[in-house]
Amino acid sequence: MPLLDIVDLRASYGSRTVLERISLCVEKGEIVSLIGPSGSGKSTLLRVLLGLLPLEQGIVRFNGRVVDYADKAAVSALRADIAIVFQQYNLFQNMTVLDNVMITPSKIRRWPREEALRHATELLARVGLSQKLDAYPDELSGGQQQRVAIVRALALRPKILLLDEITAALDPELVTEVQETIRDLSADGMTMLIVSHEMGFVREVSSRVVFMAEGRIVEAGAPQQIFDAPLEARTREFVGKIPRHPAPAGHQP
């Protein structure tokens, strides 16, 4: 039984349909990456899954149960099991690193404070931020902020993590730092649904890659298939534009 099973999903912004006939499943422990041009609906899909945008049509099954997005309790339970990390980190600017991680378990989910604190400090130690517990987000580098955001998403022990272009706002050094954290999570068997334009990283970590364009899934398959031998012309066109080799040093176009 897949952990996440999406069947024939459709979503719109007003009268404009942005996702259509999306069917996708994610098995436990799998890392599925969504790639495709900007505006193809990848981020929208993540938001619909969390109930941040309305699901117009289709079925989302999580852990074998159909999610009823009109049911507040069901959505609340879903948001404990599915967590998202945003491109711009979206850390709460008025809270310290520790409070950013602790607030959801302690204030929203009413865990005992000690347990929330212990869990938060453990998670922050794992990503090497034990020295920064009392820092505010604007005192951290982008990479550090993004690692805090990842930890904040992990605070409720979610079953699946959605990553929405989490390295797109970072410089190359910081990208490596954040990718390292994702590799660690992957080694721990974390299930992830990733939206990314970092094709090298996608190829390396993904169990499956899904290519999307104009709100639809064009092609899905193993990374080798999508990147080396795509079946669809639209996929070929997209992956054909990925630079294969870094330009030689000193060469300026």
Added chain:
Amino acid sequence: MTYYDLRLLLDGFLTTLILALLGGLAGCVIGFAAALLRNTDSRAMAPVRAALFVYCLVFRRVPFLVTLMLIFFASQSMQANLSTFAVAAISLALIAAAYLCEIIRGGLASVHANQWQAARALNFGYWQTLRYVIVPQAWRVILPPTFGFLVMFIKDTALASQIGVMDLTSAGKVLENKGMSAPLVYGTILMLYFLMSYPLSRLGKRVESRHAVTRHR
């Protein structure tokens, strides 16, 4: 200057102070509540939002004196038997609430939308998001214009003298009518108004500097 003259000044001073405090505090509370309600986005709240929108629209555009007269004559025609002080206090609260509502609403709107988004993804409710995330970040934007408004507001209470409230300005008029030197009387009144609003400015500066650290991207 007799004991009674001094008494008149002191009573006037206290009346103005209490009017400003009552109006200002009520205005802050009502304005804050109105701003939170206007910030909602559910369809069920749409009539409330519309009503508050019109309220802010009207009361920020009508001269204070007109509002004062309106409440005064409305209370008379309803035989409400309100004292002129009560009429003045209600008018002041209504006006302060309208202005402060806009100031606070602006402050809430200044917090980046991604903060709402993050909170929602973590299943914060509307009020939880406001309490833990939005309001703490909005203070920085809300406080300076609020103190600016309140300083202005203290002076505006002088219009209450127009419906016969014995405030500081009225006390000045009475003393002048008794034949005291106008420059002396109004000089004293000026000092007393200054005495009321200066500490407020200082307080404003202190509170603002405590919230001045930018925690926003």
